[in-house]
Amino acid sequence: MISASFPFDAQFLGRAVEAPRLARGAWADLFLERARSLRATWDHQGGTRISSGMREGFCLRVVDGGSQKLDAREGLSHEAILDACGRKSGSLPSEAPASSGEADGLDEAGLASFLEAMRERLLSLGLDETQLSVSLEIGLRQTCVCLPGGSLRQSGSSRSIVSCRIGDAGEGLSAGLGASSFAKLVESQPAARLGRELEERVAGRREAREAPEGEFPVLLAAGTGGVFFHEACGHSLEADLVLRGASPFRALLGERVAAPFVSAMDDATQPGLEGSYDFDDEGSPARGIVLIARGVLKAFLADRIHGAILGGGSTGSGRRESYRDSPLPRMSNAFLMAGDEDPEAILRETPHGILVSRLEGGRMDPATGDFRFRASSGRLIESGHLTAPLRPFTLAGNGLVALRAVARVGSDLSFGDGTGSCGKDGQQLPVAAGLPTILISSLAVRPG
16 A cells, blocks of 8 residues: 655644745645556456556645745755745755555466456456457555644545456446455455446346437436436535636526525545545545535535535645646535335335446536536336336436435445546545435436
8 A cells, every 4th residue: 555654744844834925815735645456457458468557746825815826846865845836945854755655465466367268257257359348547645734833634545446348438337346455355355346347237238228308207216327326416606616607507606596404515534435535635525515405505515615615625635637737616425315215115106217227427517517427227116016128318407406306315425436526626535425216306318
């Protein structure tokens, strides 16, 4: 794993971050990062390939009002930090850099053996070897933020994700599974789980028919539809978009935006999830933020800069992809809270509609909330029963309108398969998206 500490103590970093000459009211912080990645892939043409990467650097940030200036540099030497902060080398004691560490128990033979087991299980389903590919990605990241006054905030995270694909990128099927460590991923028996999932989806595809076109009640399955709230509503609750006027929720704080049985939050303290951390990338403690309580909009997600403008301070949501990037208000683990209803009763009491069991990416305009999502797996609902499987189809609507149209909420909150990530302003971050079974009274459905 990555070393548990950086090679600089609080005194060194505190005196360094206090060195820059700042205008009245301005402040500075120092962000340090070490990140290591391992990637192993297998396909019929190339066989097994293994690669690794390392990112290590720091960023001095000076904030004056609502603007910020970054000085980001590769590497972690005391001389470079002193230079960025405006101190002469030798004015503070030198410390030897620490090793970035290795990933415990991981070697090329172990990774190759894992991929071979995945390959054999998937081929046992009768799949065409020439159409199969398998990949494993392991990421480990450690950060340290030095705040004014010299206090340090350290946070570490890791993620292991295995994914497999049958066929090409356009018409193929893909499935994945993630965990907070490689050992936990292995314990989850990914070959058996992903094999069963692909087997069911291949069988369903043989029987699938085109989705009907029109407005229908839509039942989103627990976990698999979590991306719906994340994309359709979550981004519009991030403070930078709210302050830019690019959110349909901008004037609705304290107002009812959903039925009284609908609540939502973002919680970076949830153990084991993709978006969890101890401190955000500005050093603010992680915490759970209630966004919607009994249908009423309660909060926006904010970093230090935008939180100060809004008047409520940071919500512990300032996140950055790397030391080269600016922190932005970002979701961590966003979800609709579980309700009281039996999911099977919701289905049974839905006369007709469409079940979405796998929702993938799409497009959403955060300024208006209008969205188009691709559902890669679903079924017709007829007389309260699941019937014909459907070929991939599109869901279209508006995030705020859809939120207000949530008619029933199940008790079965789930966070999906552990592989979630989210892009914003060119920065890609791990996130989790959770959802119980929910019924939306009407959404536009289009084939293809």
